[in-house]
Every structure is written in C-alpha cells, then in structure tokens.
Amino acid sequence: MTSSNIPTQPFVDGVHQAAAGGAALHLVNPATGQPLGTVQTVTTFQVSAAVESAHRAWEGGWRDLAPGKRADILFNVARVIRENLELLAQIECANIGKPISDARDEIGLGAKVFEYYAGAIGKYFGQTIPVSRGGFDFTLRQSMGVVAAIVPWNFPFPIAAWKSAPALAAGNAVVLKPASLSPLTALRLGELAHAAGLPAGVLQVLPGSGREVGDALVTHPLVRKISFTGSTEIGRRIMELASRDLKRVSLELGGKSPNVVFADADWQRAAETSPMSVFANTGQDCCARSRMYVERSVYDGFVERFVAATRRLDVGDPRLESTQIGPLVSEGQRATVEAFLADARKAGSQVACGGSRLPGPGSFLAPAVLLGVGASDRCWREEIFGPVVAITPFDDEAGMLRDVNASPYGLSGSVWTNDLRRALRVSRAIQSGVLSINCHNSVHVEAPFGGFKQSGLGRDLGMAAMDGFTELKNVYIAD
Numbered sequence: 001m002t003s004s005n006i007p008t009q010p011f012v013d014g015v016h017q018a019a020a021g022g023a024a025l026h027l028v029n030p031a032t033g034q035p036l037g038t039v040q041t042v043t044t045f046q047v048s049a050a051v052e053s054a055h056r057a058w059e060g061g062w063r064d065l066a067p068g069k070r071a072d073i074l075f076n077v078a079r080v081i082r083e084n085l086e087l088l089a090q091i092e093c094a095n096i097g098k099p100i101s102d103a104r105d106e107i108g109l110g111a112k113v114f115e116y117y118a119g120a121i122g123k124y125f126g127q128t129i130p131v132s133r134g135g136f137d138f139t140l141r142q143s144m145g146v147v148a149a150i151v152p153w154n155f156p157f158p159i160a161a162w163k164s165a166p167a168l169a170a171g172n173a174v175v176l177k178p179a180s181l182s183p184l185t186a187l188r189l190g191e192l193a194h195a196a197g198l199p200a201g202v203l204q205v206l207p208g209s210g211r212e213v214g215d216a217l218v219t220h221p222l223v224r225k226i227s228f229t230g231s232t233e234i235g236r237r238i239m240e241l242a243s244r245d246l247k248r249v250s251l252e253l254g255g256k257s258p259n260v261v262f263a264d265a266d267w268q269r270a271a272e273t274s275p276m277s278v279f280a281n282t283g284q285d286c287c288a289r290s291r292m293y294v295e296r297s298v299y300d301g302f303v304e305r306f307v308a309a310t311r312r313l314d315v316g317d318p319r320l321e322s323t324q325i326g327p328l329v330s331e332g333q334r335a336t337v338e339a340f341l342a343d344a345r346k347a348g349s350q351v352a353c354g355g356s357r358l359p360g361p362g363s364f365l366a367p368a369v370l371l372g373v374g375a376s377d378r379c380w381r382e383e384i385f386g387p388v389v390a391i392t393p394f395d396d397e398a399g400m401l402r403d404v405n406a407s408p409y410g411l412s413g414s415v416w417t418n419d420l421r422r423a424l425r426v427s428r429a430i431q432s433g434v435l436s437i438n439c440h441n442s443v444h445v446e447a448p449f450g451g452f453k454q455s456g457l458g459r460d461l462g463m464a465a466m467d468g469f470t471e472l473k474n475v476y477i478a479d
C-alpha cells in the first residue's frame, strides 16, 4: 500500500475537503510502531456545516427518491466496495493491525450489508389496520433526517456499513464519525459510495475526536438520531446529551460475555474452538467470550486442551495470510490490558500461558489464560478488551446462571451442551441479546444484533435495524 492510497481529509458534499483549523490525527501502524500518516479533523463549525448540508441533501432529494432508484444505488455501492476489497483490506491492516485475512472478510461483510439493505428497501413496509370505528387506517415508515453514526476502532468497516446502509436504505442522510484511531476505511467508504452514485452530502465522513466532533454531532439540532457503537461509558454520555432534544438513540456497548461448557457437550471441540472466541481481533471484540464456565468433571482436561490450542495460535505480522492474532490497536491499549494482568497476578490468579510482550516492535501481547480468578476480581467482572480469558469450574447450573447474570452487561455468549432441553432452558435464562449454542457465531447480517442491560439499546442488523432508522406514522381516512 502506498501513501497515495491513504485518504487524509474529511469527505463532505462529495469531495475530500481541506479542514483548516481542525487538529490532526497522527496515525501509527501498531504492528511496526511506524507513523502511517496524518488525517485532518474537522472543527465544530465544520461539523455544523456538514450536518446542515446533509439535511439539505435529505430534504432536497434522497428522502423522495423512488425506492427502486435508492436500491440500485446501494447495490452499486456494494459492487464498488467489492471492486476495492483488497485495497480497503490493506488499509485496515496497516491502520489497526487487523490480520489481513480477517480484514478481507470484514470488507466483504460490509459489501454484503449494503446488498442486504438495498434488498430490504422493497421488503420493509407499513400495515393496514382494521380500527374499530371503520374507515381506512394505515402506517408509514418514514425517514428521520440526518442520522449520526459514531463507530469504534475494533471493526471499523463492517460497523460503519451496518449503520450507514440501513439508515440510507430508509431514506436518511448519514454523518459518519469514525474513531480517532481508525478513520481510513470510513473516508474511503464515503468516496466510493459517492462514486457509486450516492448523491453528494447524503453520506458525510467526519474524522475527529469524540470529545469535539462526536459531541458537536450529538448536540446538533438537525441530527435526529444517533446510532452509536462503543464503550458503555461513552454510550451513557451520548444518551444524556441526546435527552435534551429527545433525540433517538441506539447504543451497541461493552460486554463480558460468558462461554459455558457442560460436561455432556463435545467439550474437546469446545476447547479447540473457544480460544478464537475470545482472542480473535486480539480480544478487542465486544462479543469476546472472556469468562469461561466449565463443569467441574471436565475442567482439568478442558483447561489442558484450551491452553495447548492457545499456544498454537499464530500471533504476529498481520500482513501474513497465516496470522490469526495481530497487535493491540495501540501502545495505550496494551498498557490497559497489562494493568488488568498485573491486578490478576497481585490477587493470586495463575497465568497458565501468555500475557507477555512479543520481542521486537509493535504492540503485541501473547494471549493470556487466567485460572483461579475470584468472582469479584476486576478480570472476572470488567471488560478487558484485550487477549485475556479467565476460566473457572462450576458445579451446578443454577449457581452458574446466577453468576452469569450478575454482570451489568448482556451482549453475547456461548453454551456448549448436547442436551436439547438444557440448551433451551439455559438460552432462555441467560440475559443477553445474542447467544450461540455449540459454536461462537454472534453476527449474522440477517439477524438482530444488540445487548440487554448495559450492553445497549436497540438492535443493529436484520430487518430490526430498519425500525431504528424510521419513524412510525399512522394515517386514518374517514369513510
């Protein structure tokens, strides 16, 4: 990848615009520690201008475009993403150290999301309702106006796609704010979508810090809806700010997802596959299965296999096809994770493997397996967002479920059992928005994704996402 392939300016009104006055983001390749480039951010004044022109683009055309035309454009966006898949994957790999094979999968997922919502346009509609007084009553699903999409750095491209695509499909304009650490593929998306036929102003991309650009977006009176993915802490702040104008919000937040293995399960297969359910993306995954509950009779054998499988993971240069685990996104993120590990050691937990830095440059950390972590320890309760798992034995189902549900989070999780009735009972009992039985898949383009409790509000993906990007209107016609 050459530096000329790297977009460096905000994408506003169909062009990359110079942003005089905004602070610069200095990007570092976390696999090498080398500077990657500089991206200009926007000032709060430019945020206002971009929102206002997005509003004009919505009101002046996108909102009223024939549904079939909107669908054609979004299908075209998907096609153009696929044509640029390799370039986008290389950019993501260099920007955040994402292993190249994962990066390719994620760009492909982004394209699939645009296809899904292009197709959804003609399949999402209101109802006719037989109201008791007679006459004719029907509902409309209407666009809202400008949607602010605020996304994190761990899955920059797919999350940008799964907010933008349904919002655009529903007829809204979108102002996308990528995370400060990962603005590059979002800037490319703005440019590619415009080249694919999306009118100028309908998708604006504004890189910048959360405190400046994020806050200015969330409080702008013409922003009608905020779709946020990030930490629970920032989600709480966004909800507070949004309450002033009663803006609509949907929030996809943190997690501390359980992975429960019963002795009746194919626990050997669970032990082989579970390391990647927490260590994929270097553990920087809201759905990471970071606390494992293993039924005591198979605990020792399980831990032995799990540790062996963890040691076999290919950790290193994200540019190599064979690499499974890249660096942490930044030195700061590695330091945060190391502080968790230091606490665990101090509390007397055993580090069965990993937890040390890799020699050489880059913010690498070998995946760590913790045993003997106390139920009230930080590593058992808090989201670490790095390559750390804690494994504990359990004796009875009810006690295990009480501990699982004691978490303030409720995003995802896995359950391993071959007992059908137990699978049903436990999947009903666990308080989380997403669960997988005998596997670790959390995300399907066609199915709703989101959290219970402090893991979020509202749902991304599937047809459920369309509800979050529309207002529901009821119209009644007298006889």
Ligand code: NAD
Pocket: 150, 151, 152, 153, 154, 155, 177, 178, 179, 180, 208, 209, 210, 211, 213, 214, 215, 218, 229, 230, 231, 232, 234, 235, 237, 238, 252, 253, 254, 255, 285, 286, 287, 383, 385, 411, 451, 455, 456
């Ligand atoms: P973060 O909350 O620090 O930042 C997310 C985004 O919000 C960034 O674009 C950031 O610049 C912006 N932001 C920060 N302060 C803001 C403010 N005051 N106003 C408006 N915007 C602001 O999260 P992160 O560190 O980028 O990502 C990690 C977190 O994201 C983890 O907690 C993880 O669990 C969560 N996450 C959740 C999901 C999900 O779908 N539930 C998916 C991925 C990540």
Ligand code: MN
Pocket: 231
């Ligand atoms: Mn953060």
